[in-house]
Amino acid sequence: MAVEAIGFEPAAVLLDMDGLMLDSERVHQECWREAAKQLDLDVDDELFMSLVGLHEDDQHERLCEQLGPEKADPLIERCDALFTKRIEAGLPHKPGLVPLLERLAGAQVTRAVVTSSVCEHAWQKLETAGLRRYFDTVISGSDIDSPKPAPDIYRLAAERLGVDPARCIVLEDSEPGVRAALAAGMHPIQVPDLVQPDEALREMGHRIVESLEQAGELITPRL
Structure with missing residues (x-):
């Protein structure tokens, strides 16, 4: 139509x-999954998909609600490091x-x-x-x-x-x-x-x- x-x-x-x-959203999803793997965290892809389109503060809040800050904060830090490398290479x-x-x-x-x-x-x-x-x-x-x-x-x-x-x-x-x-x-x-x-x-x-x-x-x- x-x-x-x-x-x-x-x-x-x-x-x-x-x-x-x-x-970049697809690349970011790859970084979330790789970060979770490196930290030995069992996180459902559905949670990462729910972060699409959200502001960084809202992403942090959602991850803390679902995983707790003790897991969410290292996960975000590791993902950010991986994503920065991908940005530097050109998305x-x-x-x-x-x-x-x-x-x-x-x-x-x-x-x-x-x-x-x-x-x-x-x-x-x-x-x-x-x-x-x-x-x-x-x-x-x-x-x-x-x-x-x-x-x-x-x-x-x-x-x-x-x-x-x-x-x-x-x-x-x-x-x-x-x-x-x-x-x-x-x-x-x-x-x-x-x-x-x-x-x-x-x-x-x-x-x-x-x-x-x-x-x-x-x-x-x-x-």
């Missing part, structure tokens, strides 16, 4: 980073990312990264993945008190860019990000990554596509 295109010229396109532009792009960014840049569409990652990590990921040249602005988890699904980070993005939230297109992969964009009065296009949207999220009425290529086709004018 065809998905209705965005019917206006966007003032800005705001892109999530992990799981949307970078195949893989999601299919269709660079052509989409080239089209947006060529059409002089304002772009920004809006991510729950802390600022220094966000710039590092973009740099090592060869994407920094496409962005002048990153709004990160370091800039707000209430992370996604609160709308704060997207409202701040619109404020910094000087654009009307109602004319912002948001590209997101996760439920918290979609809910944050909708609450900020923006137009999200979801490209699901590891976790598919459930019925409750689908009922929010936003656009859901299978790839960044399809997302690009919904952005008007045709670029």
Whole structure:
């Protein structure tokens, strides 16, 4: 079934980073599993999957609730060390990312990264993945008190860019990000990554596509 295109010229396109532009969520899952193995912890993959899209503070809280801080803290530290090495090597792009960014840049569409990652990590990921040249602005988890699904980070993005939230297109992969964009009065296009949207999220009425290529086709004018 065809998905209705965005019917206006966007003032800005705001892109999530992990799981949307970078195949980092899959890499992060590998790091969680390897960290648990190294620490001889028996942790169900379901717990690690539940961390997708969450702010680091919320991830810490969930792991402490499920494992206790005596296990959660060493696990997080070990996972962070493994993940840092993968970042330094350059995280893989999601299919269709660079052509989409080239089209947006060529059409002089304002772009920004809006991510729950802390600022220094966000710039590092973009740099090592060869994407920094496409962005002048990153709004990160370091800039707000209430992370996604609160709308704060997207409202701040619109404020910094000087654009009307109602004319912002948001590209997101996760439920918290979609809910944050909708609450900020923006137009999200979801490209699901590891976790598919459930019925409750689908009922929010936003656009859901299978790839960044399809997302690009919904952005008007045709670029």
